[in-house]
Amino acid sequence: MSADAEPELELVRVRVPAKINLALRVGPRSEDGYHPLVNVFQAVSLFDDVTAETAPGGEVGLQLVGEQPGVPADEDNLAVRAVRLLAAEHGDPGLGVRLTLRKTIPVAGGMAGGSADAAGALLACSVLWDLDVQPDQLTALAARLGADVPFALLGGTAIGTGRGDVLAPVLSRGTFHWVLGLSAQGLSTPRVFARFDELSTPAEEPLEVPDALMEALRTGRAEALAGVVGNDLQAAALDLRPDLADVLERGRRLGALAALVSGSGPTCAFLCADESAAIDVSTKLGREPAVHAVRRVHGPVEGARLIS
Ligand code: C5P
Incomplete structure (x- = not known):
């Protein structure tokens, strides 16, 4: 490492909001099993924190803290699937991470808590691993993980179409x-x-x-x-x-x-x-x-x- 090179990060923490739906319009189920949606999301001040720490090659560990009944602590967890997908598409399957999810968003509550964790894991690992990945590429990965994951990256107020994952920000004044x-x-x-x-x-x-x-x-x-x-x-x-x-x-x-x-x-x-x-x-x-x-x-x- 040269004298002025940035030291490598060993720990990255990301905070991700829950969402509520101000409008949720649902069409008839399509052949792929999904419903076309028009969805107006608002991100609200209830957060999960995702911590990513360096771990030996290829190892993806997961620890859960806080509100977590029924949340899988293994490869089925959407956050683990997110980091595996990120490593495969933009890094190297040999990249390792230890994830900690500190949960306050209710589980299976209709507030996209699992999606928030996946979005947080994508952002945290892209920084921890110093990957050359653009925001729109992260959003594309997010959409492959679940319909609500892209909005957890974007936040604010947005309208989602398609499965709810094609987003456009909406002008919103005040709180x-x-x-x-x-x-x-x-x-x-x-x-x-x-x-x-x-x-x-x-x-x-x-x-x-x-x-x-x-x-x-x-x-x-x-x-x-x-x-x-x-x-x-x-x-x-x-x-x-x-x-x-x-x-x-x-x-x-x-x-x-x-x-x-x-x-x-x-x-x-x-x-x-x-x-x-x-x-x-x-x-x-x-x-x-x-x-x-x-x-x-x-x-x-x-x-x-x-x-x-
Ligand atoms: O995309 P996500 O995995 O969060 O969706 C969970 C489930 O919700 C899907 O498996 C599907 O049954 C249902 N869903 C749907 N139409 C959508 C979004 C989700 O039927 N647009």
Whole structure:
């Protein structure tokens, strides 16, 4: 190493946000088993931290810390699949890493926690291994891992089409305040999509996001946004988990401007007028026996980023 060369990194830490869906429009299942989606994502201030440390050649180790029931700690973990894919496509299969996932995003909660971990692992290892990989190449790998992974890299507010993975940033002003009602048990995303198929005969018409939603984001007005958020998977999630209807109703009564299931659920998201309204709703909702835990978050926040 020359005198002024950068020392090699031995540890890289990345913070990755959860997402909620402000709009989720779902079309009929395609032949590949996926549904065409139009999806407006917002990244919110609930994070998983992914740490990548150098490890001997080819070894990919994984340690889980925090909220993790049912998360695989082996090769099935999406973060491990992400680093294997990154090494194969842009590095060398001999590259090793020890990953630690510090989880606070609810598992199987409809907030893309597993996708966040995969996005974090991609970014962390691209830096740790000093790979020559461009952001759009990372995004392409992310899309191969799962429909929500590219958004975890991007963050902010964005509209996703295709499987939800073809992203365009959306102009959003100000900060929106949310309360999240977490469930003790997760919901399987494939199961919710399957119930969606059973319950609905979606029209072949093009999926669209209401102009009013884009306008509400542009102006940053929570009251306007509340009138136009929506989730086509909500009926399927409520059919599988009827108790969630009461949770949504309770949040509305407590003063939330809007209440909806996040993605495939079961997390319920409550849009509040401002921070003090969110504090009030979260305190009262936390006393509800049907609600396992509450989190108060804001959005949009940035996507996966390096932290010291
Ligand atoms: O892409 P990801 O692995 O996160 O998707 C999980 C599951 O959700 C898929 O296996 C599929 O059953 C369902 N899905 C879908 N249509 C989409 C995205 C996901 O049916 N656009």
